[in-house]
Amino acid sequence: MNTTASINPLENEAIYILREVVAQFERPVLLFSGGKDSITLVRLAQKAFYPGKIPFPLLHIDTGHNFPETIEFRDRLVKELGLELIVRKVQQSIDEGKVIEETGKYASRNMLQTSTLLDAIEEFKFDACIGGARRDEEKARAKERIFSVRDDFGQWDEKNQRPELFDMLNGEINLGQNVRVFPISNWTELDVWSYIEQENIEIPSIYFAHKRKVFHRDGLIWSFDDDIVYREEDEVCEELTVRFRTVGDMSCTAAVLSDAGDIVSVVQEIREATISERGARIDDKRSEAAMEKRKQQGYF
Amino acid sequence: MEVLKIATAGSVDDGKSTLIGRILYDTKSLTTDKLEAIEKTSKRRGYDYLDFSLATDGLVAEREQGITIDVAHIYFSQGHRSYIIADTPGHIEYTRNMVTGASTSQASIILIDARKGVIEQTYRHFFINNLLRVKDIVVAINKMDLVDYSEEIFNKIKSDFQQILDKTDYQEQNVSFIPVSALHGDNVVHASKNMPWYNGTTVLGHLETLDTSKIYSGNTPRFPIQTVVRPKTEGYHDFRGYSGKVCGGDLSVGDEIMVLPSQTESKVKEIFVHDQQFDTAVQSSSVTLTLANDINVSRGDMIVKKDELPSILKEVNATVCWMDSTQLRSRNKYILQHGVNKVLSIVTDIKHKIHPDFSGIDSDVRQLEMNDIAEVSFKLNRPIYADPFTENRENGAFILIDQNTNNTVGVGFIR
Ligand SMILES: Nc1nc2c(ncn2[C@@H]2O[C@H](COP(=O)(O)OP(=O)(O)O)[C@@H](O)[C@H]2O)c(=O)[nH]1
Numbered sequence: 001m002n003t004t005a006s007i008n009p010l011e012n013e014a015i016y017i018l019r020e021v022v023a024q025f026e027r028p029v030l031l032f033s034g035g036k037d038s039i040t041l042v043r044l045a046q047k048a049f050y051p052g053k054i055p056f057p058l059l060h061i062d063t064g065h066n067f068p069e070t071i072e073f074r075d076r077l078v079k080e081l082g083l084e085l086i087v088r089k090v091q092q093s094i095d096e097g098k099v100i101e102e103t104g105k106y107a108s109r110n111m112l113q114t115s116t117l118l119d120a121i122e123e124f125k126f127d128a129c130i131g132g133a134r135r136d137e138e139k140a141r142a143k144e145r146i147f148s149v150r151d152d153f154g155q156w157d158e159k160n161q162r163p164e165l166f167d168m169l170n171g172e173i174n175l176g177q178n179v180r181v182f183p184i185s186n187w188t189e190l191d192v193w194s195y196i197e198q199e200n201i202e203i204p205s206i207y208f209a210h211k212r213k214v215f216h217r218d219g220l221i222w223s224f225d226d227d228i229v230y231r232e233e234d235e236v237c238e239e240l241t242v243r244f245r246t247v248g249d250m251s252c253t254a255a256v257l258s259d260a261g262d263i264v265s266v267v268q269e270i271r272e273a274t275i276s277e278r279g280a281r282i283d284d285k286r287s288e289a290a291m292e293k294r295k296q297q298g299y300f
Numbered sequence: 301m302e303v304l305k306i307a308t309a310g311s312v313d314d315g316k317s318t319l320i321g322r323i324l325y326d327t328k329s330l331t332t333d334k335l336e337a338i339e340k341t342s343k344r345r346g347y348d349y350l351d352f353s354l355a356t357d358g359l360v361a362e363r364e365q366g367i368t369i370d371v372a373h374i375y376f377s378q379g380h381r382s383y384i385i386a387d388t389p390g391h392i393e394y395t396r397n398m399v400t401g402a403s404t405s406q407a408s409i410i411l412i413d414a415r416k417g418v419i420e421q422t423y424r425h426f427f428i429n430n431l432l433r434v435k436d437i438v439v440a441i442n443k444m445d446l447v448d449y450s451e452e453i454f455n456k457i458k459s460d461f462q463q464i465l466d467k468t469d470y471q472e473q474n475v476s477f478i479p480v481s482a483l484h485g486d487n488v489v490h491a492s493k494n495m496p497w498y499n500g501t502t503v504l505g506h507l508e509t510l511d512t513s514k515i516y517s518g519n520t521p522r523f524p525i526q527t528v529v530r531p532k533t534e535g536y537h538d539f540r541g542y543s544g545k546v547c548g549g550d551l552s553v554g555d556e557i558m559v560l561p562s563q564t565e566s567k568v569k570e571i572f573v574h575d576q577q578f579d580t581a582v583q584s585s586s587v588t589l590t591l592a593n594d595i596n597v598s599r600g601d602m603i604v605k606k607d608e609l610p611s612i613l614k615e616v617n618a619t620v621c622w623m624d625s626t627q628l629r630s631r632n633k634y635i636l637q638h639g640v641n642k643v644l645s646i647v648t649d650i651k652h653k654i655h656p657d658f659s660g661i662d663s664d665v666r667q668l669e670m671n672d673i674a675e676v677s678f679k680l681n682r683p684i685y686a687d688p689f690t691e692n693r694e695n696g697a698f699i700l701i702d703q704n705t706n707n708t709v710g711v712g713f714i715r
Contacts, residue, residue, distance in 0.1 A: 009303045015586035016545045019526040020640065023599055047574040050588070051539060052531040136375040162708045163400040163623055167545070168637055168699050172706035186384055188375045273331070
């Protein structure tokens with residue numbers, strides 16, 4: 001038996017936050033993207049409620065542009081842990097005419113997710129959506145609260161945020177409001193990777209080096225998949241050894257050249273990395289204030 | 301892994317953002333793409349140096365106005381230690397943000413512009429750090445390049461500042477003075493070549509020496525219960541665990557405890573983190589306990605050591621910092637959240653306002669406005685199990701929630 005329980009201050013904080021969510025809200029849900037951050041959240045939730053089961057469902061907003069490896073992984077995880085999974089599809093929002101598919105060179109469904117998410121929140125009357133966003137990802141996220149109140153339209157009012165003092169979390173909300181909860185707010189990318197290594201957490205294979213058909217654009221490496229990613233004729237396909245640092249949609253997640261085939265070498269690579277994680281998110285490059293605008297519209 | 305949380309305070313233009321940006325730059329924490337963005341913007345604006353403040357100023361509105369208006373968090377690590385800086389604006393209206401930033405911090409950096417010296421705002425910044433019992437304070441005397449790196453000026457500011465120290469009742473506070481130039485990098489991460497007369501550590505060098513093992517001093521464990529775990533699955537049919545975060549001290553298996561409010565006595569039987577068992581839960585750890593006897597415990601109850609009881613309060617006297625645009629008045633009702641416990645409270649008296657610059661009190665008060673600090677009394681509908689803030693930072697503070705808007709409108713430090 002070990003003598004003391006203290007170990008990781010970030011883990012202690014995240015578990016505390018998850019327990020507060022379950023205690024203060026009636027219908028929490030974990031927004032599950034299949035990426036490493038939401039997988040880390042699932043592990044933290046397991047720890048927080050052990051030996052009980054995770055007392056909330058997972059919600060996946062499926063853009064239809066996912067990497068197949070992510071979906072396989074998701075289904076296996078849900079089965080192994082006996083979790084409830086809710087999937088809502090962006091394609092359905094498009095079919096219902098609620099949103100319009102983007103076209104052209106930079107078309108992605110990343111923006112469209114918001115509408116599908118807000119509909120799902122309304123459908124299930126979720127009052128707390130747990131997300132894996134971290135403050136170190138992007139400047140606008142640095143100001144996000146741990147309990148972040150959204151109005152009926154899913155909007156974030158960054159100038160009118162509740163102060164968060166000590167570790168007291170105020171989960172009181174008005175009718176129609178809901179809260180986005182960010183238990184790993186204070187983690188950095190390296191913290192997440194180190195935790196995955198330390199806890200031996202399984203993650204989708206695309207995070208590790210593999211051979212992939214890709215093409216180059218704007219100095220970034222894009223997945224070659226003519227069904228999903230628009231490609232100009234002069235953008236030629238080649239096969240390279242790459243991995244992904246962040247896993248979003250195929251149409252908005254760039255790969256990096258890497259030989260890191262296991263978690264130890266990935267952690268090593270992150271330690272030495274010189275391009276920040278979001279540098280590989282094509283949608284953020286569109287404008288400096290991109291993230292903040294999307295957040296005001298209800299993007300998580 | 302260790303984490304050190306730091307708050308910053310300074311008046312507008314004292315160089316807070318530049319200092320933080322400089323720390324990030326000199327510790328090689330700025331990634332190439334961020335650095336490129338800073339270089340591009342600095343050039344576009346026609347600066348002949350890199351504007352490191354661009355590394356921290358987050359929101360569009362801020363970029364337009366060129367000032368920091370809310371708390372932003374900045375992360376970097378050096379060696380085995382991770383640092384989280386809460387960048388809080390120092391403008392006179394923003395007491396509330398500073399209090400917020402300092403509430404989660406173990407250390408604070410207070411900036412002073414060497415050309416201006418100690419000003420009224422400096423008193424305010426220090427007052428808040430003192431009120432919140434932030435243990436380690438670094439006074440960074442900045443823009444030394446603009447005063448010829450003068451030792452006399454540094455010493456004058458230091459001795460002016462020390463006069464405030466005499467006015468405080470918090471003698472355990474460690475205050476260090478460091479002459480820096482954030483713009484040029486003197487004594488931030490690297491020692492200055494321009495100030496051979498200074499033999500002390502750099503700002504980062506000093507932060508590296510601080511103890512992160514104990515966030516708060518004191519050794520009386522409190523265990524507020526967040527959730528009761530009753531899995532009712534086959535393997536754990538009779539399992540009844542109590543989950544929460546230990547604060548104020550350590551709890552161990554075998555400790556004789558009392559559950560409040562029922563005052564039932566028992567012993568700690570097991571301590572779990574996930575599926576692993578431990579002998580001791582040190583302060584700030586999130587654990588699940590089981591007790592030797594089956595007793596009725598629910599959320600908001602508190603487990604304490606039998607011979608170290610907190611005060612059981614139905615009336616509370618506290619120093620309140622008001623944070624809302626509505627006013628606090630006598631007879632107003634608020635939800636008072638103490639840790640994870642929520643009770644209803646009514647304001648019975650506003651005794652006096654405290655000038656947040658050590659200049660005294662103001663007894664003639666009817667109401668509190670945003671950023672006011674005052675002695676206030678409350679009556680509660682149910683008791684809370686609390687300690688004086690000066691003895692236990694976590695168990696001695698509460699927040700006030702407006703029942704109409706549900707906003708967090710104030711914070712209190714129990715006397
Ligand atoms: N000469 C000099 N200028 C500085 C120094 N630190 C900051 N500044 C300048 O002071 C101005 C205000 O700095 P900034 O970091 O934005 O201040 P903040 O409002 O406290 O965040 C900017 O023009 C900085 O370049 C310093 O050490 N020396």
